[in-house]
Amino acid sequence: MAPFQFIDRPSPFSTKGGRTLPIFAVTPAHIETGTIDPIALDWAKKAGFAATAGSLLLIPTEDGHLGGALFGLGSNPSEAPFLTGKLARTLPAGEWHIETAPLTANRLSLGYGLGSYRFDRYRSETSPVPKLLIPQDADGADIKRQLAGVFLARDLINIPTNDMGPEELEGAMRALAAHYKADMSVIIGEDLLxxxxxxxxxxxxxxxxxxxxxxxxxxxxxxxxxxxxxxxxCFDTGGLDIKPAASMALMKKDMGGAANVLGLALMIMDAKLKIDLRVIIPAVENSISANAFRPGDIYRSRKGLTVQIDNTDAEGRLILADALAYADEDEPDLLIDMATLTGAARVALGPELPPFFTDDEDLAHDLTDASLETDDPLWRMPLYKGYERDLNASVADLTNAPSGGMAGAITAALFLKRFVTRTKSWAHFDIYGWAQKERPHSPIGGEAQAIRALYRYLGSKLR
Structure with a gap:
């Protein structure tokens, strides 16, 4: 069974075998020492090709047809492990294979696949995509599985809220569940009470x-x-503490945590990992109406703790509190939550390096190793107990928005931790879910963060 695809798109990979055009992926040293195909080397020298990172030079045949390409890796290919993703956006349409490259087969293929992503759902015209032959020594099935998970997360985030509200997010999850024969249940509206x-x-x-x-x-x-x-x-206006227009522009991505856990779930199910898997998503829009919740309101959570609303724009931790308390009742061996939760995490680490929080030292160590192995950046931040006093509310058990604005990512994580008391091990990921700049392996737009590292960790432990 092929991996689940939420949006149909052409495969970035070729099946033509030897009928593909060669790509010579080279460093400046290859040009200097002449350790590449003689015809390609001659053309490179005549064209002044310096093999700088991401550079591309097409090679003609003697009769003027397209014969191949040179792709520059720069002097240190390890600094850009997914540089081959740029090929997917710069090569002309056709069938290609990489002839030589100082990269592992898995890494060059995964990089190419990640860079091939296009979000064309709302475009009336699309252009053909180049296709790359996966090397025989690469794990093609696992590469396609990881791409399917990443692309699912990107697709769900990129789709605007008029087509990806709570009902549509439910539909996407139902389709994923049906593909892998998983059980699905939903509680809606007043039934939540x-x-x-x-x-x-x-x-x-x-x-x-x-x-x-x-x-x-x-x-x-x-x-x-x-x-x-x-x-x-699925969209966050900020509620009655309404966001300014500039801050609201990207709020279709505020379901990025849900998108990423579904992408990770896809990888887990497709790989048939030996896991008893449960996925929980509270799906809402934080809108403004006559019945919107207000600053100063106090509500009792599923766990029984009361929460004072000091800012309606700190809504994500509220829905996660109920969901985490519900998950915790089952006492899982490992509980992971993912959320586009705080601007403070972006101030601390920027959009490309998501923090994670856990008290489990072994888990933290293993996740860091998996992050480095997969080039899926993560950085551990502390659950510093000294800041727990900032969660105290004047007339309730907790505030949802500590005053002062300091250590916002940490206090948000500490807030969530209050609702996880039975689980053996828990980790919270405060992701951004969006690529602000184009990189070789990702265009601007919705982004999968941490799920390749988590998949590597889970696969190494539970395969």
């Missing part, structure tokens, strides 16, 4: 699209229990 999810209902009740809690289960009982929780705020 009857089932004791008051904070999910509170945040989403002002929207015309009913709030809901999405749940998917897959795998065998008795395997290690893994629960993934993703923040599914």
């Amino acid at each position: 009857a089932e004791n999810f008051p904070l999910v209902h509170t945040v989403g009740r002002a929207s015309a699209a009913a709030p809901r809690l999405l749940e998917m289960r897959w795998g065998k009982k008795g395997n290690r229990k893994l629960t993934l929780v993703g923040k599914g705020v």
Whole structure:
């Protein structure tokens, strides 16, 4: 069974075998020492090709047809491990293979695949894409699996809210569940109150699209229990503490946590990892209406802790609180939540380096190793207990928005930690979910963060 594809798109990979054109991926040293194909070397010298990182030179045949290409890797290819992604956007349409390259087959193929991503759903015209032959010594099935997970996350984030509200996010999750024969259940609207999810209902009740809690289960009982929780705020106006227009422009991506856990779930299910998997997504819009929740309101959470609303724009931690408390009741071996939660995390580490928080030292060490192995950047930040006092509210157990604005990513993580008391191991990922600049392996737009590293970690432990 092929990996799940949310949006149909042409495959970036060729199946033509020897009928493909060669790409010579080279460093300046290859040009200087002449250790490449003689015809390619001659053409490179005549054209003054210096093999700088990402440079491309097409090679003609003697009769003037396209015969191949030279691709520059720069002096230190390890500094840009997915540089081959640029080929997917610069090569002319056709069937290609990489003849020589100082890169592993898996890395060059995955890089090319990541860079091939296009979000053309709303374009009336599209252009043909070049196709690359996956080397025989690469793990083609796993590469395609990882790309499917990354592309699912990117697609879900990129689709605007008029086509990706809570109901449509439910539909996407149902389609994923059906593809892998997983069980799916949903609690919608007023039923959230009857089932004791008051904070999910509170945040989403002002929207015309009913709030809901999405749940998917897959795998065998008795395997290690893994629960993934993703923040599914399909659009965030900020509520009555409304965001300025500039801050609202990208808020279709505020369901990036949900998008990423679904991408990770795809990889897990497609690889048939020995996991008892559970995915929980509170899906809402934080809208403004006569029944919107207000600053100063106090609500009781699923766990029983009361929360004082000091800013309606700190809504993500509210819906996660109910979802995490629900996940925690099952006492999973590992609980992971992912959320586009705080601007403070971006101030601290920027958009490309997501922080994660955990008290599990072994997990932290293993995740860091997996991050380095996959070139999927992560950085551990502390659950500093000294800041727990900042969560104190004047007349409730907790505030959702500590005053002062300091250490916002840490206090948000500490807030979530209050709702995880039974789970053996927990990690919180404060992701951005968006690429602000084009890179070889990703265009500007929705981005998958941390899920390749998490997949590597889980695969090494539970395959």
